Amino acid sequence: MGMATFKGKHNQLKSKVLMLLYQEQEHWYSARVMHEILGCDLHSLRTHLKRWHDWRRVKRRHNGFEFEYSIGVKGREWFERWQYDMPIDEYLAEIRAWQAVENSY
Numbered sequence: 374m375g376m377a378t379f380k381g382k383h384n385q386l387k388s389k390v391l392m393l394l395y396q397e398q399e400h401w402y403s404a405r406v407m408h409e410i411l412g413c414d415l416h417s418l419r420t421h422l423k424r425w426h427d428w429r430r431v432k433r434r435h436n437g438f439e440f441e442y443s444i445g446v447k448g449r450e451w452f453e454r455w456q457y458d459m460p461i462d463e464y465l466a467e468i469r470a471w472q473a474v475e476n477s478y
Contacts, residue, residue: 386413386421387430388459389468391452394431394444401434401441412471 389411393402404422408415422442426433430448433440444452 382417383421385464386417387425387451388455389413389464390418390421390425391430391444391448392456392459392461392464394442395449395452395456398444398449401436401443403436403439403441405439407442410472411468 390407390413393407393410394400402410404415404419407413408418411418422431422433422440425431425448426442426445428447429445430451431442432445433442435441
């Protein structure tokens with residue numbers, strides 16, 4: 374397998390989502406909550422979550438109102454493989470900046 378660059382939007386989104394889910398492995402998040410935490414595009418996130426569920430990167434359950442997601446086996450493996458190559462500090466700075474803007478309203 375080649376080297377992931379994390380320059381494209383897809384790998385950035387996947388990295389941020391899996392980083393959140395990896396840190397909170399017992400927690401389930403809806404797409405809307407992940408959007409509020411990470412600042413990512415909600416439509417893109419929902420589209421990718423469906424795909425990542427099909428690929429077993431995330432687990433999905435329905436809470437009676439909406440789908441919630443947790444990290445799957447393949448997602449955990451992917452994150453553990455690439456976490457040291459990701460610009461995690463950059464991602465955390467982006468997330469903090471997004472949350473600061475959201476909390477200022």
